[in-house]
Amino acid sequence: MKKIAIQGVKGAFHQVAAEHYYAEEEIEIIECLSFNDLFEVVENGQADHAIMAVENTIGGSILPNYKLLRFSNLKIAGEIYLKISQHLLALPGVSIMDIREVYSHPMAILQTEKFFRQYPHIKLINAIDTALSAKEIADNQSKTTGAIAGERAVELYGLDILAKDIETINLNQTRFLILKPNNSVFTSSNEVNKASISFVLTHKKGSLSQILSILAFYDMNLTKIQSLPIQGEEWEYEFFVDLCFDTSEKYFQAINAIKPLLINLAILGEYRQGKRILNT
Numbered sequence: 586m587k588k589i590a591i592q593g594v595k596g597a598f599h600q601v602a603a604e605h606y607y608a609e610e611e612i613e614i615i616e617c618l619s620f621n622d623l624f625e626v627v628e629n630g631q632a633d634h635a636i637m638a639v640e641n642t643i644g645g646s647i648l649p650n651y652k653l654l655r656f657s658n659l660k661i662a663g664e665i666y667l668k669i670s671q672h673l674l675a676l677p678g679v680s681i682m683d684i685r686e687v688y689s690h691p692m693a694i695l696q697t698e699k700f701f702r703q704y705p706h707i708k709l710i711n712a713i714d715t716a717l718s719a720k721e722i723a724d725n726q727s728k729t730t731g732a733i734a735g736e737r738a739v740e741l742y743g744l745d746i747l748a749k750d751i752e753t754i755n756l757n758q759t760r761f762l763i764l765k766p767n768n769s770v771f772t773s774s775n776e777v778n779k780a781s782i783s784f785v786l787t788h789k790k791g792s793l794s795q796i797l798s799i800l801a802f803y804d805m806n807l808t809k810i811q812s813l814p815i816q817g818e819e820w821e822y823e824f825f826v827d828l829c830f831d832t833s834e835k836y837f838q839a840i841n842a843i844k845p846l847l848i849n850l851a852i853l854g855e856y857r858q859g860k861r862i863l864n865t
Contacts, residue, residue, distance in 0.1 A: 596720070620649070668757065674733070780855045
């Protein structure tokens, strides 16, 4: 049985994503209250793999997670895209007008804040996790507190749905990365058609456009490019890029072509492009 580390407690969207990704395997969920803890439990052997949210179609990229990945000993081994349906939860018998505070993860609040504009009496408060916010309502039996979470939390913690599908955009998806210890080697395979890399550019005019031109020459499809400031360096940035490709041969050629032009090129993972789970 594989041990899979998730951020949050049982009932979180991380668990739902893990169960879809490992649908043909028996898994044990290892709960982590922070993403830092998630990396730590895999690196010290308490979990075999981890699953980590990295971006959302409404909230955008979870930037701190890129830094955690970049300086960890873990590699991306896969991905999955999960439709996120957010609900307003409370104890049975509580109405939405009884609610004074609603807790949830900051990304969940960001995805649903438009809904709460019609309820100015409700204060939105950032919490560690969606499912943990739901669990704490059940544990404390609070009748003036609500949580934004998914349907799995309803089942686990005996809550009612006061408002269903409250996300601002209906097609609300989160991309999750599957992380494993850095002890595997990429081999040419038809199953592998995506890679995540990071790099720092040299101080030359047009250096980024040169890199992008080379990647285009080798038929690399850039599905994401993200920059993050380098701490301690004034106006210096590290770029994180996702590449999709048809053949591993062209991918290797592209990497070899750009390597001499870059500083600190890192391969964050080579894997199969993930499925989109739209019915959860």
